Amino acid sequence: MIRILLFLLVVFLLGLGFAWLADRPGDMIVTFNGYQYEVKLIVAAVAVTAIVAAMMLLWWLTKSIWNSPYTIARYFRVRRRDRGYQALSTGMIAAGAGDAALARKMNRQAAKLIRSDQEPLVQLLDAQASLLEGDHEAARSKFEMMLDDPEMRLLGLRGLYLEAERLGHREAARHYASRAADVAPQLGWASESTQEEKVERGDWDGALKLVEAQKSTRHIDPSAANRRRAVLLTAKAMSTLDSDLPAARQAALEANRLAPEFAPTAMIAARALFRQDDIRKGSRIIETAWKAEPHPELADLYVHARPGDAVLDRLSRARRLQSLKQNHPESSLAVARAALDAGEYKIAREEAEAAIRMQPRESAYLLLADIEEAETSDQGKVRQLLAKAMRASRDPAWVADGFASERWAPASPVTGKIDAFEWRVPVERLGQLIEQDEEVSQAVRPAIEAPSKPDADMVELASELGESKPPPPKAEPRKRQEAAAPPVTDAVTEDEEPRPTRLPDDPGVNPEEAEQSQRRFRLF
Known part of the structure; x- marks a missing residue:
């Protein structure tokens, strides 16, 4: 479009110039070799313009004839490349559709028309065709060849990772994922697998660095990154609580700052604070988490915050916890347990029965059976309550991938997935x-x-x-x-x-x- 406008502009300027000369008549005299030539000015301008145009045309024609072999070769090369890309496109579509025969056929055509070092997709189509044909050995060899090419290295690592996962070679898969994460930490599959490996080995700092790298590259949502950091910091605090209390406290408090309503972060932060006799701050952390979601371990930790407290003081702390989350079965159970320890059987029975009315489950009936045995020693009623407990719904537990655990863990023991445990009722008994x-x-x-x-x-x-x-x-x-x-x-x-x-x-x-x-x- 711009060239057309320039051409029209030049034509307009030439026409304007010739019109200007035509309106101003004049003569031009040229003396050459003893002769004198006299012509009109407009005729001289037209002659000069024609000579320039003829020279330009002659130069273009000479250049075209000189470059004709290259032009012809380039035409056939472009035509060959277009055919190759058409075959490559058809082959990739066939590979995606699962047509192994057509994918292999198009791969051969594309390999003849396009050099693989110029177009890496030819190697990818070759590997995909081998996978569709079931020749996994050939596919792995092709993926290994890609590791030598910087442009194809990540693709080769991805292919080898998937093959190792298919064969169940977990260590090999994590090895390839670790190499990919070192080059490109923004890759979700590589960073996730590498983090799982580091968590399994207890390398919390290495896993945290990967999360920071993902967050800095903006390939992970900030809220998800904060949640992952909270989980890893909680696990780090749990592992160092007995050996390095100051470091455990720092990690636990940071984890609680990132996820204050997450029960494991609140529990480990409160434990670290209680060991340093900071009862008030630890209690506030537990109260914040309790308001969000009551948890029996939070109640037990809160009630027994001071080891030297009398049983009535523990009952009072349980009452305080109940006031923060009323009409909840965990609140009633916490008060019932504290009342049973204090010998207040009437209060314990009332709270246990209230918990059963809100949510009839195993632990409530078992607690009521303990109260009955401690107060009346009526074995008939105790056995009746135990029978009801056997038929009642199960208590919530930490569940991940079908595995129920009494204690929280940072990763699933089945698949190794991080932050897989959820506090919920497992499958029925x-x-x-x-x-x-x-x-x-x-x-x-x-x-x-x-x-x-x-x-x-x-x-x-x-x-x-x-x-x-x-x-x-x-x-x-x-x-x-x-x-x-x-x-x-x-x-x-x-x-x-x-x-x-x-x-x-x-x-x-x-x-x-x-x-x-x-x-x-x-x-x-």
Whole structure:
């Protein structure tokens, strides 16, 4: 477009100049070799212009003839290159679609038309075609050849990393990822795998440097980077808490500053502060995390912040924690545990029952059973509560990739993924899915179903205590199930043998057998 405008401008200026000369007539006299030539000025200007144009045309024609071999060669070279890129494009599309035959065919055509050192995509198409054909050895060799080319090095490392992951060679995959992360830390796959390796080895500082590199290159969201730093700093503080308390405190406080509502950061920061007798600051950290999401470990740490406190002082601290998050089962359970330790059984029972009303789960029933045993020693009620605990929903736990743990960890033990643990309820207990597994059902079902016949020992005990109904015929004692004792029912049908309408409590249970019974009820 610019050239056209320049051409029109030159033509306009020439026309304007000739018009100006035509309006101003004049003669031009030229003396040469004794002759005198006289012409009009306009004629002389046209002649000069024609001579210049002829010289330019002659120069262009001479130059074109001189450069014609190169021009012809360049034409065929460009045509060949265009055909090669067309084949390369078709091959890449075929590789993406999974057409191995067409991808290999187009790769051969592209390799003939384009040199691989000039176009790296030819090598990539070759490797992709080998992968589609199932020739992984050839693909790995091609990826290894790419390592010698600085432009293709990252692509080769990526290919070798994926091949190592496919074969399950975790160490080799992390080796390639580490090499890629050294060159380009902004690569997510490389930095993630390298961080997992460093976390597994306990190299917290190295993992933190990678996070900083990702954050500086803006290839990771700042909030995600802060969360990752908080997790790594928490793990670093946990590993150095016993050996280097000042460094652990510094790392824990920085982690808590980045994620103040994350329970593990609050717990490790509070522990470090409590060890240095900074009870007030540690308590504030726990209170902040408790308001966001109550956690039983936070409650235990808060209540036992001062080892020398009396049990009533611990109950008061539990009450303080409950006031920060009311109408929550963890708050009620924290007060119930503190009240049980203090011997305030009424308060403990009320809070435990309140927790059950809000969320009936295993720990609440077990705590209520402990309260019942401590207050009344009523083994019948204790066993009833233990049976309810066995059937209740599980308590929340740290879960990552299907693995449930009582303690938080910075990475998943299954996949090695960082920050994989979540505080949530794991899959339901095996006893609630027992009907789907016949083998387990045969072992556990007697412990969760009511017996068809009453225990002979219980019937004899009822007759000794003066029950109104006559005892049933003497029968062989049923073998006790190892899983748990069966629950007692109050009513009987017409088809069943006579049994007492209401069985009394069993005051004759041996305390050791009761403890074993309680342990048997806990399937998990």
